[in-house]
Amino acid sequence: MEKINTILEFNKTCVSYTQQTMAVKYVTAQIEKNSITSIMGPSGCGKSTLLRAVNLMHKLYPNIRVEGEILLNGENILSMNPIEVRRNIGMVFQRPTPFPTxxxxxxxxxxxxxNSIRLDKYQKEEIVEQTLKSVSLWEEVKDVLNKKGTFLSGGQQQRLCIARALALKPQILLMDEPTSALDPIATKHIEDLLIELQKDVTILIVTHNMGQAKRISKHSMFMYLGEMVEYDLTENMFTNPKDERTKAYLTGQMG
Amino acid sequence: MGDKIFKIILFITALIIPLICGGIVYALVTDAYQAFDYFGFFNFLTSTDWNYTEGQEQYGAMPFIIGTLMTTFLALLFCIPFSLPVALFCGEYFKGRKIASILSTVVDLLAGIPSIIYGLWGFFSLRPLIISLNISPQGSSILTASLVLAIMIVPYAASLSSEFIKMIPDDIKESAYSLGATRWEIIHKLFFPIAGSGIFSSYILAIGRALGETMTVTMLIGNTNAIPTSITSTGNSMASIIANQFGEADGLRLSSLIAIALILFLITAIINMIGKIMIKHSRI
Amino acid sequence: MKSNLNIKQRFFKDRSIFVIVCVFSLLSSIPLIAILGEVFVKGISQFSLSFFTLPTPTAYKVLKAVEQGLPIPGGIANGIIGSMIMLLIASAVAIPLGILCGAYIADNSKQRFAKFVSYLTDLLQGTPSVIIGIITYIWIVIPMKTYSALAGSIALCIMMLPLIIRSTEETLRILPSSLKEAGLALGANKAKLMLKVQLPSAFGGIFTGILLAISRVIGETAPLMFTALGCSFIRLSLDKPISAVPLLIWEFFNDPYQQELIWGASLFLLTFVLTLNLLSKYLTRKWKK
Structure with missing residues (x-):
């Protein structure tokens, strides 16, 4: 693989639920800064589990263990304070989750x-306007800013959630199948947005939609049964997969 | 069995509930009428005398209404610092774990203890403590009754509150964590607003419980028929004056006691109705 | 843009609140332990065969025993038998009535009248038990001109009804709708469907509901004070005053000479009630799987 400007690095990362079952096995990979990287694979392959570990989501659940290293700018986040890590790494979930109240x-x-950070009125207004503009939601909602987030359509809600994560100016944005609950038009909208956003933030996206991975990501990772089978430039992987399992998946012979 | 007959049988059995409720209101109103008629409805409510010496009979509900409100309010006050932590313990901090199910079983069992046993425990264990701490000379007081009442309503408030906290979807919770806040910041700034009305309604229902609690209060409140002057003085609640005097009462006094029962019935009915409506509207 | 609290402070606050929550949660379990402990320690010494087979002593016997410095003779057999009789009659009426009424509400949940009945059930459930006592006094004791076991049974029955209705209704409501549809597809009419399919499948929930209802009313004192009144010997007739365990506890409490018997009776009542409670919890958990 060519030399890249690494921001995030997996080093023999393992995730296990109990002692016996390993959901993610020894993943080692480097994620390029200011680009989009997709993680693909059939359901249950551990792609979401790996993604959630980057946000230290596993620390919410006592039975999940992560071993190995995950390095952010060379520092192992597994031994860092979850709050600092999450301030630098945002996350967007499968279902839009605007806070209902x-x-x-x-x-x-x-x-x-x-995070108990006080802002003055002007800072607030600036952040709201800038962030909403960056997810191209400003024009649609600028007159209803005081309405509940749950009144928006699914696609708008998801863009609101992306904006919410971006407002903290994270270095990395993790996305766990962010368009799987949306219709094709809203999906297209989000994909365009992500391509636009990658100049400011590194995006790591889990998707079960091969087309999506092909359309937006520079690098793609294919996982199967908890293992990283292949990791390459998206272009290379789709035209010339090196592993039989990747080939089977890309040609639709696998879930 | 024919479908029609079955339907008719079901319908007839369902009639029993409106009949009982209608019967309760009818019986209370007709038997309370004498007292309301004799003293005047408003006067009965506000009068503070309770004198059953023959010839000078004078009955008023005010001391007991105030006694009930004081015990209920204090019980609520003492109950919150325990029921809220229990709700958070079972509904969030240790959700789904063994320790949470043990605690919730323990707290639920509190709801199963008969009120007369709470009364005994209060009388023989708590009352001596109140006396030795010099809070009240005879140990029986509004405060004593409220403390035991508080223990009795903890399970009602805690189990319902924790249900509402549990109902907050996991992905909302994870989204909040992904923004980098501590657990308390999330509970305080997100959970309380989301589950707030549900938690509030659980306390309304707990109040409904405390209002009508009879034996415990009767055994601990000291049974004086005057407006309590402080929380350490003795008094009587609506339920406890009934329990105390119903057996020996007749005529105007009996009617006055039934009038108090009617007022108590209406207050609990309204409180419970408010609670149920709030619960319905707080489902997430 | 500065955090007005640094991370250390925020973590400290988070930890402190966690500790407070744990401490107060654990404190909340102390009353149960304290009550169980006191009742057990003081009550177990009174348990003997005669405690369960003899009725409460008469005032004369008590005085004599006190004079001679002997332990108070007698037991709580009259209360146990009275409680069982009233519970049996109350259950015999409240269980079938409550199940049918719950079935009606669940079956017609969209109809106005069923909603009305459901609302009144809540109202009845929330009604203070002392008021149920007064009502039964007005309805039964006054016309019969005597306190009676029958009046006590009716008071308990009225208290059980809403509990059984609720548990029946709730259990029927969460049955999978496929069950109903499959039955209807097989051509069963509504009556058969309810009696042969729905109610039997809801048996677990209804049964635990009944256990809870029994455990709730068996400890009730207030509604029995003006209806069953109490009686110091074993009686089996329904038209005369009768005793019950909680009534005996209340009598012992008010009679300084008999306070020795109070803890044995309480331990018996508490054991009975909490066993039913735990059993119903256990069964609910088991049947949910």
Whole structure:
């Protein structure tokens, strides 16, 4: 693989639920800064589990263990304070999750309120406008900023959630099948947005949609049964997969 | 069996509940009428006398209404610092783990203990403590009754509150964590707003429980028929005056006691209705 | 843009609150242990065969025993038998009635009348038990001109009804709708469907509901004070005053000479009630799997 400007690095990363079953086995890979990287694989292959480990989500659940290293700019995040890590690494989930009691504006600012960061009125307005513009939602919602986030359509809600994560200016944005609950038009919208966003933030996206991976990502990783089978430039992987299992998956012979 | 006959049988059995409820209201109103008629409805409510010496009979509900409100309010106050942590313990911090199910079983068992046994425990264990701490000379007081009442309503408030906290979807929770906040910041700034009305309604229902609690209060409140002057003074609640005097009462006094029962019935009915409506509207 | 609290402070606050939550949660379990402990320690010494087979002593016998410095003779057999009789009659009426009424509400849940009945069930469930006592006094004791076991049974029955209705209704409501559809597809009519399919499949939930209802009413004192009244010897007739365990506890509490018997009776009642409670919890968990 060619020399890249690495921001995130997996080093023999393993995730296990119990002593016997390993959901992710010894993944080693480097993620390029300011690009989109896709993680693909059939359901249950461990792709979401790996992604969630980057956000230290496993620390919420006592039975999940992560071993090996995950390095952010060369520092192992597994031994870092989860709050610092999560401030630098945002995450967007499968289902849009605007906070139901908060308005659109409050949702955007929720990263600050939850972290007990006080902002003055002008900072707030600037952040709300900038962030909403960056996810091209500003024009649609600028007149209803005080309405609840849950009033928006599914696609708008998901863009609101992306904006909420971006408001904290993270270095990496993790996305766990962010379009699987959306219709094709909303999906297209989000994909265009991600391509636009990669100049500011590194995006790591889990998807079961091969087309999506092909359309937006520079690098792709294929996982199967917890193992990283192949990791390459997307172009190379789709035209010339090196592993039989990747080939089977890409040609639709595998779930 | 024919479908029609079956339907009719079901319908007739369902009639029993409106009949009982209608019967309760009818019986209470007709038997309370004498007292309301004699003293005047408003006067009965606000009068503070309770005198059953023949010839000078004078009955008023105010001391007992105030006694009930004081015990209920204090019980609620003492209950919150315990029921809220239990709700968070079982609904969030240790959700789905063995220790949470043990604690919730323990707290639920509190709801199963008969109120007369709470009364005994309060009388023989708590009352001596109150006396030795010099809080109240005879140990029986509004405070004593409220403390035991608080223990009795903890399970009602805690189990319902924890249900509402549990109902917050996992992905909302994870989204909040992914923004980098501590657990308390998330509970305080996100969970309380989301589950707030549900938690509030669980306390309304707990109040409904405390209002009508009879034996415990009767055994611990000290049974004086005057408006309590402080939380350490003795008094009587609506339920406890009934329990105390119903057996020996007749005529105007009996009617006055039934009038108090009617007022108690209406207050609990309203409180419970508010609670149930709030619960319905707080489902997430 | 500065955090007004640094991370260390925020973590400290988070930890402190976690500790407070744990401490207060554990404190909440102390009353149960304290009550169980006190009742057990003081009550177990009174348990003997005669405690369960003899009725409460008469005032004369008590005085004599006190004079001679002997332990108070007698037991709580009259209370146990009275409680069982009233519970049996109350259950015999409340269980079938409650199940049918719950079935009606679950079956017609969209109809106005069923909603009304459901609401009144809540109302009845929330009604203080002392008021149920007064009502039964007005309905039964006054016309019969005597306190009676029958009146006590009716008071307990009224208290059991809403509990059984609720558990029946809730269990029927969460049955998979495929069950109903499969039955209807086989051509069963509504009556057969309810009696042969739905109610039997809801048996677990209804049964635990009944156990809980029994454990709730068996400890009730207030509604029995104005209906069953109490009686110091073993009686089996329904038209005369009768005793019950909680009534005996109340009598012992008010009679300084008999306070020795109070803890044995309480331990018996508490054991009975908590066993039913735990059993129903256990069964609920087992049947949910």
């Amino acid at each position: 908060m308005s659109i504006k409050e949702n955007i600012l929720s990263g600050f309120t939850l």
